Amino acid sequence: MMFSGEYIIFLCLALIAIAGGICMLRLSKVVHMVVALVFTFVSIAGLYVLLSAEFVAAVQILIYSGAITIIMLFGIMLTKHNDQTFPHIKRWKKAIILASILLFAMVMFSAISNLPLEGEATSLHEENTKQIGIALYSTFIIPFELTSVLLLVALIGAVILAKKEDKEAENSE
Structure with a gap:
């Protein structure tokens, strides 16, 4: 049985995504978990490329x-945390x-195997960036701008909270 190059690339990217997710769950250091998460994110981006969603x-x-x-790394650096490992899960819990x-x-x-895949081909993959841009900046401009304001407020709030904790720590010393 011959496999196409696209199928082999899909298998490789899927295995990297799964391995990154498993490593993220199994590693004990938070920074190592974030690196495993990056591998997962990048392999998922590769899967999007295979789907013609550049x-x-x-x-x-x-x-x-x-x-x-x-943002995750900044959150880790700005918060106080103990880098403790969780107690080991019992064997019967692992089996479940x-x-x-x-x-x-x-x-x-x-x-998925019973899913009918008949249908006409669409032109969604042609100029998808242009189609997304037109929809985003015409139909969805208000939610887009509200989201940017919400993210800005969250960033400012995080900085204010981090500065308050630093001042409280200095005052207690």
Whole structure:
């Protein structure tokens, strides 16, 4: 049985995404978890490229792999935390978790394999960046601007809270 290059790339990207997610859950240091999360985000961006959604892939790289990861690292650096590992999970709990994951995988596989994929090809993949831009800046301009204001307020609030904690720490010493 011959596999196409697209299929092999899909398998590689899917395995990297799954491995990154598993590593993120299994690692004990927070910075290592963030690096594993970056691997997951980048491989998902590669999957978007395979789906001819280049704009979404670029946004995935810029927003998730870049901005969200940096915000997570800043949050880790600005907060006080103990880098403790969680107590080990008992074997029977691990078995239940593994059985749940396998059951979920079987249900998803059966649902996807029975999915009818007939239909006409659409032109959504042609000039998708232009289509998204037109929709974003015409139909959805108000929610877009409100989201930017909300993110700005959240950033200012985080800086104010971080400065208050620093001042309280200095006053207590």
